[in-house]
Amino acid sequence: MSAETGLITHPDGCARCWWAGLDPIYVAYHDTEWGVPEYDGRALYEKLILDGFQAGLSWITILKRRDGFRRAFAGFDPEAVARFTEADVARLMQDAGIIRNRAKIVGTIAGARAFLKIEERGPGFSRFLWDFVDGAPLQGGARSRAEIAAESDLSRRVSKALKAEGFSFVGPTIVQAFMQAVGLVNDHLVGCHRHGPCAEIGRAGAERRPA
Template sequence: MLTLTQIMNRCEWAKDEPNITYHDKEWGKPQHDDQKLFEFLILEGAQAGLSWTTILKRRDGYRKAFSDFNALKVSRYDKKHIEKLLRDESIIRNKLKINSAINNAKQFLKIQIEFGSFDNYLWGFVNHTPIKNSFKKSSELPSSTSLSKKISLDMKKHGFTFVGPTICYALMQAVGMVNDHTMDCYLFEK
């Protein structure tokens, strides 16, 4: 017997766990909590060159390894902590990505001071209102846009790394700055 979860029409990429739960509970929902925004900044950077499923399966490992995504704590990681992370099998052990996460924590804190919150900074690019797209198929979704390129350039000017236009667009999707649920998805109108 099919369950309701199995028959609900979702975006094409959300066919199996952990993607189904992520799609249904988080992806595309406006997120304004700075700690959650920092989490997605770290996770999207970690995803570069990998599948999102790979990152979702390691999310708990990232949460533990990066102090529950506490930017202040992460910003203070030293060489000894980096060495520990490079041995941690629960995360992607890429030195560039780990160093980027620590650097981005420092830049994140500076943005909070300058703009009052990272939320104010990031959501300011969309005038604090989500952009609703109307794509019929997942294959129509862009990997980057002129806006994600603008955000990428600005973040790089502020010292962030691993924030190219594609990563920035994925971040925008993850935190609901853009609603890219396809038109046949049950979450399209929500």
């Protein structure tokens, strides 16, 4: 890894952001998901919840359990999760396939109910989030690891709005990581082979967005 840039050049010749490391699971996530603009409301809900579960842990810990989380939380279908009861909470506290944190489990259910409220009043959860960037991903220009912010004015505003809606585990740092992951912010380092493609996807998505 280059200490100056925070880039890792892999055996395939591609330069990648430092955090991808060499773990094949992380590399695949970096190359196919992270930073790609996501517009599907359900997928955005899932990623926000998983980022909340990550708090205090490494993302690879969550990524390796993602299938377990999906099974436990009904595929992150907000309508289904919103109907979970105390019995479901007790069941999930025994589920070794997820992170068994009661507050985060309860927060997932509350988040599903908050999601549905936003959907009901329109224009929906996806639009709620993308309106913060006027529908177009913010293009980061960081050339080194040191230039990547842990939080920002934007993440603080989004965090405050999410908390007001009833979401939990959505502090500014978690929200910053979430925004980077779902492409609201393109924070691939400029020298990373995914920076340009994610920027192009973002421009195309913004052009197709209804006024």
